[in-house]
Amino acid sequence: MTPQEYNGHVRKMMIILSKANVDSVYAAMVLANGARMEGIESEIFCTFFGLDAIHKTKMDHLHISTVGNPSMGIPTLLGGLPGIEALASFMMKREMEKLDMPPVREFMDIIKASGGKIWACKLAMDMFHYTTEDLYEELDGVLTVGDFYTRAHGFGTQIIFI
Amino acid sequence: MDKVIAGKTISVNEEGYMTDLSQWNEDIASEMAKEYDIELTPKHIEVLTYLQEQFKNNVPLSIRKVGSSGVVSIKELYELFPNGPLKISTKLAGIPKPASCI
Structure with missing residues (x-):
């Protein structure tokens, strides 16, 4: 494609997921899946705590944070009490299920089935001492930041950091 | 607005979606599919029929x-109707x- 041929449309979404609280992970997955549904390529690059969203044993048990999250409407002192975070997470998941939002693993499966790609960050994996054995089976692979930028080449690519 | 597709006048909205399902037939679907370089197969029709039932x-x-x-897996759905x-x-x-x- 030449610059003259490019029509200004978004053609590829590269989403960096750096957190694993439920709201951040869903934002990344809805954007990635929504892109594929519009015929836009999409890739999620999980780094730092975002790796939990593709960690085999952690991805099914992600939480929302009730502390330091003013939008939750729970006073910080109460938010830190045992069980509060689990309860809030449970209630949020129930609301999401009502909207037909799939659980994390199923949502990742949907993105994979749609042709989207899911990557893990090499540096973060080294830092947390994870191997690919620890991660979601459908993972496309492990990338360095350089590999990630190479994959972003081309007209109409957007990179977002969550 | 009205549009003529496959020799039949149908009403569509500004995005080209039909607004009256009773006007639909397979010829119209085949004609519309050409715009997306899709050639309808029996599998396509099976999916379209399922979608119409859900809508009804x-x-x-x-x-x-x-x-x-x-009726169809997500992967197959993307293969049948690429780009959306x-x-x-x-x-x-x-x-x-x-x-x-x-």
């Missing part, structure tokens, strides 16, 4: 629901574009 029963559509319907599985399939089925984000 007022079931909101999502990619997840279609994928778990047993729900957006294109609903258009060819003569039903409204789904307002879902998932």
Whole structure:
């Protein structure tokens, strides 16, 4: 494609997921899946705590944070009490299920089935001492930041950091 | 607005989605499919029929629901209607574009 041929449309979404609280992970997955549904390529690059969203044993048990999250409407002192975070997470998941939002693993499966790609960050994996054995089976692979930028080449690519 | 497709006058909205399912037939779907370089197969028709049934029963559509319907997998749906599985399939089925984000 030449610059003259490019029509200004978004053609590829590269989403960096750096957190694993439920709201951040869903934002990344809805954007990635929504892109594929519009015929836009999409890739999620999980780094730092975002790796939990593709960690085999952690991805099914992600939480929302009730502390330091003013939008939750729970006073910080109460938010830190045992069980509060689990309860809030449970209630949020129930609301999401009502909207037909799939659980994390199923949502990742949907993105994979749609042709989207899911990557893990090499540096973060080294830092947390994870191997690919620890991660979601459908993972496309492990990338360095350089590999990630190479994959972003081309007209109409957007990179977002969550 | 009115539009003539496959020799039949149909009413469509500004995005080209049919507004009256009773006007739909397979010839119209085939003609519309050409715009997306899709040649309709019996599998396409099976999916379109399923979508029409869901619409008639007022079931909101999502990619997840279609994928778990047993009619077609999500991967197949993307293969049948590339570049917009729900957006294109609903258009060819003569039903409204789904307002879902998932």
